[in-house]
Amino acid sequence: MSPRPHTMVRGLTAAAAITLLTGAGIAVAAQQASAAAGCQVTYSVNQWSTGFTGNVTVTNLGDPITGGWNLTWAFAGNQRITQGWSATVTQTGQQVNAASPTWANSLATNATANFGFNADYSGTNAAPTTFSLNGTACTGSVPTNPPTTTPTTPPTTPPTSQPPVGNKVDNPYAGARGYVNPEWKAKADAEPGGSRVSNNPTAVWLDRIAAIEGTSGSSSNGAMGLADHLDAALAQGAGYIQLVIYNLPGRDCSALASNGELGVNDLPRYKSEYIDPIAAIQANPKYAGLRIINVIEIDSLPNLITNTNVATCATMKSNGGYVQGVGYALNKLGAIGNVYNYVDAAHHGWIGWDTNFGPTADIMLQAAQASGNVRNVHGFITNTANYSALTEPFFTINSAPGGTSVRQSKWVDWNFYVDELSFAQAFRTKLVSVGFDSGIGMLIDTSRNGWGGANRPAGASTSTNVDTFVNQSRIDRRIHAGNWCNQSGAGLGERPKAAPASGIDAYVWVKPPGESDGSSSLIPNNEGKGFDRMCDPTYTGNERNGNSMSGSLPNAPISGAWFSAQFRELMANAYPAL
Template structure:
């Protein structure tokens, strides 16, 4: 369902008006940082003071705890440029890409109320040496405020702590139990060993008009919302997925509406969803909507003269109905105080190149503006129904072998990112730069990106050449980053979890594990779903995956239908392993 790149680029109002901007305190680079995030009696300030001599610098990071006493502390920030920490003091430093984590030293974990600590470090850089714009202490953004309860990273199965009806929160997943779809849960539990994960929350896919009322006797939207209330859930996750001319670069997930049927999309699909979601009985339920995956990224990479352009995507780019449809959905659903809209941003193997990422962010900003306000957007989601590794532990984008950058390897192919988390965090900064609120959060679909099993490496690859190094150390074992359909060897990824990393609202299982991406051979159907050769294990590929084999599993059913063999493989290869 995710396609390869065309390469070579409260009421607390949530994320609406800007929560604040970095204010310069000292010419040397001290800043006070602003923004709201959600733990009891938590708060902090940071003064960042740098001493710069051109290509190197030292910095002191004074953090003051304005909340309750802490028995341990972790300070985090993202660099704006290519700064690298070379050594540090008064804390244990770690860096991954732009992201820096400083944990308390072993001799000094306690941080009393109103007390300060000042970890410092020496670093290198090229270009500009801009001070970080945002710091967090134990997950709380250091903006000088206190008393706004914010929740530390939690498992979605913790007891819910819902806000009053009508209030939006910074992170809808924080402190909330997430709805478990009983239809998916029953299928998972019926599989050998499936009971171990059958209680995990997954997305509810509204992929055609009939799904609103329920298909073939299945649950409709109201049924799911009522069941969520019955479970005592605080969050339910919906995939809103029926645009005109849907999924223009593939066939397996084509939809029921033709390219010009925008009015039907509005009146028969979005309006009924909004009406049901707006029922006052659901006002205390946080409704997360994943809005029209695959659509806007396709306009960047697969239309308008790109080498991977398709005729269908050219049609949708010309008529503007993707942007108009998404904007309408954002407007109608964003008007509801209990709805949190997240827009799809593909994945790092699709939009991670400079000439894809920047234009995509701008298109997202323009589309949000078409909806009337960027505040209709709560955040963005990456890797929906895809297989990109959450983190690559054994190689990084800055590595080189014998003087050759990993970006020159066949696998990375000049991409800027090697995994989903670094991509999500970087894309978030790009979106903020394009006018979205500094509090936007990201979701990462980890339902099928675990890549466990015997093929998972246990250390870096050999340093004989850059391809051996990358191929030997990468956990993502696909044949090519552009392969997306029912990938052989995949495993369940990280379990759903709230606030797992800076800027990440949650790891989620939006694609229910065990549901097919598409049929491996042509199957006549009345669901509008075509046969895509990328789901055929014998297919030798196309320009969008550089003519590699598809890597798909055999004997797959139509997209969305249960695929027992895939579910069993995901269980076997789960990483972390299923206990």
């Protein structure tokens, strides 16, 4: 199963936003000579005293661009770009060029491209006043007499006006009984008191090619294959089944415990040996009455925003493997009329800062656009295989003990969210604003974020010291919000439930309680799963968890294997209590 690599770039104490509308001009670059000239750019920044993050959206108002695009502008001051994402951003003096990534060279009529960058500056940070797309000045309109030549490719409609894929219900969880995985149920029933929770629906993880057909022996995923589970769901009379699609090339690029079997250049194998067989099985007409819910590629896209300092993540960003892989999975699976795709959207302790929040939404849109239809995405899921509290009942992001905002506490660390529910609802709004359908719903994995038991605070702290107040008030009892592996003191959270809050399709147990996040020490295996020190209870941490102890339970097996001690602790600390 997936660990959760965390954070990276901290939040900002000041913000500025500027919008520039752009469009008409003369001829475009040679490969675009037949395209009508017109474009629109939105440029916004979040800045602090010495640096800023820029977010750019360019909309092609002319005929389709098929051979690559370049957006150019000039800074007025001494701004210097240090990092870019979702485009190749270069700078010479004050001149900046942002070139389309290799996996997204096309820009259809009314389609948008989103990218961002980090930069430093001194003095003032004036916004650029003019932009050009493939040599054409952007002013937000199209010339009254545009070229009449035939476009090289037919125009397409904006993503949000595309027709839905299949005849799908708004919320696949509503009014439907979930599939109970008999393999997980047997392990839970074998534990003292396990029958109290063993009838809850949990997800089936397809974390390698062999899991599609099923494996035998002592494998952590048991012997049942995808068709076996689908058949069992029919036999149970289940209305829906949850599956985790989890085998990208270069998988979990910033962690080791759940690295996968496919190398960074194995995208062709991912498509032909993994996604294609899954799609073929899910499309079997005998399953047409079953709502098949796919959770798409845990941890992948957010890693391209926050963790490109890790070599594998940088490779997966530059080669487009994650964006193209997710896009291919969405395309193949979304075309099936009874299939619902939910893309992993990290959690508040990972992308709750402005520097991560918008860019993550943008790259998710790119992956959806790579699928050919943004409506191949039915929704998103947060907190998968993580421990972030659903709600913090005793303080909010607006709390200010002694007049000091909780954002300044070491625990919150300038984040804009303190729990998953507020984050998921806000991120849904952001996703819609960048181009996803307004009907998308969110899922929250509540399998291990209950934090009950004797250490759960009974009320808000009375301290006026912000760190003391937060530490005494928070129900999330981790040492640091960046800790993700087999956390000591965790408990089962809210039981699976449909439509529990505004914008939320369901609380779900995607991470089956009792399945390990990773081994406490190196355990050789044939599943491609490595050893991550964040799963070692003696590890003293790194910059991503504030150089804190890992907080992990001892004697853990490899990710996905049954961890009896953890399951028993999760039941003991369940909230609501069992």
